[in-house]
Amino acid sequence: MSDFLAGPLTTIALCWRIERRDGIAIGLTDHDRDLMIDGLLHRAAPGMTPSAITRTDTLEADTMDVSGALSSAAINEDDLLAGRWDGARVSIFAVDWEGKAGRVDLGAGEIGAVEMRDHGFTAELRGAGAVLDRPVVEETSPECRADLGDKRCRVPMAGRRQFARVVAVEGQAVTLDTSEPVAGAYALGLLRWISGGNAGLSSAISASDGARVTLRSTPHHAIVPGTLVELTEGCDKSIATCAARFGNALNFRGEPYLPGIDLLTRYPGG
DSSP: OOHHHHSSSOOEEEEEEEEOTTSOEEEEESSSSOEEETTEEEEEOTTOEEOOOBOOSSSSOOEEEEEEEOOTTSOOHHHHHHTTTTTOEEEEEEEETTOOSOOEEEEEEEEEEEEEETTEEEEEEEOGGGGGGSOSSOOOOSSOOSOTTSTTTOOOOTTSEEEEEEEEEETTEEEESSOOSSTTTTTTOEEEEOSSTTTTOEEEEEEEETTEEEESSOOSSOOOTTOEEEEEOOOOOOHHHHHHTSOOGGGOOSOTTSOOGGGGGOOTTO
């Protein structure tokens, strides 16, 4: 047990370290003044309160909720709704606010579901045990289960990404100042926002045609002409595309010729 928990009087401060997927890290504490811990300044946020932390020695996932007030200097409603905090890594621990040595780790995980409330929010914290809820092995599929360019696909992505600027916007259709290298190259690809209100976020592309791409969903912030974006080519994960367009059938991670359950319904006159 840490020394600061053993005395007759305790000076405990709860702290949160939150690391977003884009590399931004912030520190918060329920103490009434800022604390410097491990080189990161933890800002005073007395409104941040954790629920009871459920931890077991079984295979069930550890769970807890964290609720707090919205603050434009740390966590604001706009960023939460835009998804900037989705999947962020969180660690919760207790320290002595007087500076005594010692630290008690209370929980860690990723931010899951976020619920907006009046002047505040509640975020679910999914512990490491939540990984056990995922399938252990892959299921067979006629489509490739690898992602274009990953270590299983092995298609080199050099030359398959390019920067462009937005020329016009009409709903979910975005016209750019550059054209795709081949027909449908950016369909099922990714558009990453480099500037503007959506900077740091990414949008999935459902279709592309020349200099025009159609996004799967409308970005949280309005898009203005001149916005800088990065385009990444996509793949429909079919064996035909893998072989003809990428010349990568050797690394295809699917079973396009495996008979499916519909084989049982094939009979004369059926």
